[in-house]
Amino acid sequence: LRDKLQTAQERMFRFSLYITIYADTEKGLRDIETNLRSILESRLIYIKPALYQQKEGFVCTSPYDLDLLMVTTLMNTAPLSSTFPFISFDLSSNEGILYGINRHNNSLVLFDRFTLANSNSVIFAVSGAGKSYMVKLEILRYLMLGVDGIIIDPENEYKFLAEAVGGSFFNISLASEHHINPFDLPPPREDEKAEDVLRTNIINLVGLMRIMLGGLTPEEDGIMDRALTETYAAKDITPETDPKLWGRKEGLPFPIMSDLEAVLSTMEGAESLVRRLQRFTKGVYAGFFNQPSNIDMKNRLVVFGIRDMEDELRPMALFMILRYIWKTITSEMKKRLLIVDEAWWLMKTEDGASFLFGTVKRARKYWLGVTTITQDVNDFMKSDYGKPIITNSSLVLLMKQSPATINVVQKTFNLTEEEKMLLLEAPVGEGMFFAGTKHVLIKVLASYTEDQIITTAPEELLKIKQAKKELGG
Ligand SMILES: Nc1ncnc2c1ncn2[C@@H]1O[C@H](COP(=O)(O)OP(=O)(O)OP(=O)(O)O)[C@@H](O)[C@H]1O
Ligand SMILES: [Mg+2]
Structure with missing residues (x-):
């Protein structure tokens, strides 16, 4: 320690820690005090009440930057750092992409989902909270790292993104010329019969x-x-x-x-x-259903738009598309992201949900990260496969929640009351980002160019269309 102090790697501090306890009754106060005492003493920290100095003590814990008690201990930097009251895990690493800004300390959330136990993620938030925006940004940035993307898009809102990066967009509907034959088989892998x-x-x-x-x-x-x-x-x-x-x-x-x-x-x-x-x-x-396949999955970004598919046929179409995608994934090993936007369409049927779960569960072996996006947590959790999909996703992003769903969210992800309030009031593009065992508050931020490619704001889209027309003459 002396050496470290001499070379200024560590410093000495006079340190005091005061805690104010609030309760409605005297008994409540005592209970909390006993509790706190036993928690801290089990870690060999001994606390003393500020007898006859309660007022001074209270002032110390108020935000006046005053210490009237001056009960101090000498501590060097390393142990002192463990008392830092805002536990914010750094999710900055040297690899990966920028997910956003850590709202605790304004550091960058830089991170590679492929380093986690599995690379799957789930995203829950109300409509308009910024789910698709965040996912588009992620895929855009991952494309630069050589990761391919496949997107199932129920709103045909990824079309512009696909065009911007030279990807393929397949409009799947009864009238479209793109077909998927459910009878297609993947070629067996070497270890498969x-x-x-x-x-x-x-x-x-x-x-x-x-x-x-x-x-x-x-x-x-x-x-x-x-x-x-x-x-x-x-x-x-x-x-x-x-x-x-x-x-x-x-x-x-x-x-x-x-x-x-x-x-x-x-x-x-x-x-x-x-x-x-x-x-x-x-x-x-x-x-649509009675044709040989004619879809080419060679492109680095492939989007399946199913907005124009009849609602009644959507669960089947989704199931067929997902099977077709799975065929591609298992036949060639490659780092890929698969995005299932508005996943509740698939979760509606038992077989769809079970196939999605199977995909999520086996994804890791094929170098695949599956992103499942859902508005309604209630619906999602109603399915027997909802919880297992979450358990098999190392990455979770919660953005703005509605009062109707917050309790299920709180229960599912063990949120504290504060976190719950935060999610109820989260502005567009902000939320809680769970990666493995860590979590941070995050703000998703795009550059101007990225924003132009991924926005779904109607007035922005109009402007872009206008600009394109003018350029195209
Ligand atoms: N981080 C952000 N920064 C700036 N604008 C954002 C951000 N996130 C979302 N937006 C804007 O907010 C609007 C809604 O976002 P988005 O389309 O991602 O919502 P969503 O959660 O996918 O909703 P839905 O469930 O209805 O599809 C869009 O106009 C988008 O451009
Ligand atoms: Mg969306």
Whole structure:
């Protein structure tokens, strides 16, 4: 210590610590005092009441910068620092991206989510709190670090971002020319058998059918399982054939929905299934559900816009998109972020929620960080998969909450009363940022250029459109 003092690495301080206790009754006061005493004494800190000097003591703990008691102890810097009353964890590291500004001490929250136990995050806040804004900023900054992004966008609000960085934007709707075939299979990885790939996908597909056909009885479940296996087999896609040929136009192309219908119509007890499936193989729905895939996932930023999808079909479309994305993710190892905005659309159905949870849980193994964005915590937590998704997300961002949801939020994330009040009154773009075991108050801040790319403020968008028109002449 002497050496450190001589070289001024440490300093000596005269230090006093005073605590004022408030209570409504004398008994309450004593209880708190006893409690406090035992907490501190267990850490070998002994406190004494300021007998006959209560008034001076009170003045000391008021913000007057006066010490009338002058009961001091000598301490050097290191132990003294542990008494710093504003516990603010530094979330600054040498790598990663700027998430925002730490509201406790104005330091920068610099951080790489890929260094955490898992790279998943969840974001909860009311509409307009700045969820999408923050996520866009994050993806924009991660793109610069070589991380790719895939976004499921129910509002088509990431389109501009995709255009600005040269990414792909797929408008998924009944009328669009972009199709996803749910029968597509990923190529098996080296450690995977063709049989397992087929099996897993058939189980998934039964899940999709459950959503599409409005539930399946246990018998129908069994029939569907068999029918799917046969549908693949009819195209020679079986555990015995070479997976390299699967899905090739000149090899063994994947079946489509009407192939399943054909198989089902030959099976006994499947009449009702066939009837229900025909909604998707004939008529207006066929354009989307009964086509081979033609979506290219090669771009570094890929956005699936589903705003124009019929509300009724959205959970299915989401499920299909998510499966398609998962296929891409598992077939090539790469650092990626997957963003599911307005995730409650997916959480609406049991199978959708379960698939999302599966994705979140296995993401780490594929170098993937899944960001789940939700407005309504109540809805999210109602699903059996809500809590596990949160548990599997090392990163949590809470922004402005509504009085209707705050209690669930408080319970879920163990917030103190102050933190609760903070969240109720948080301005746009501010919130609490949990990373692993640490948390800070954060303000999300974008540069002017970034803001121009990611804003959703209608008047800003109009101005940008205007400017573009003028430039484009
Ligand atoms: N950190 C920020 N700094 C400046 N403006 C912001 C910030 N965050 C959000 N905004 C602005 O606030 C508005 C709402 O933000 P955003 O679209 O991100 O809300 P949201 O939480 O995604 O809402 P919704 O749930 O309705 O999609 C936008 O106009 C956006 O430009
Ligand atoms: Mg949004």
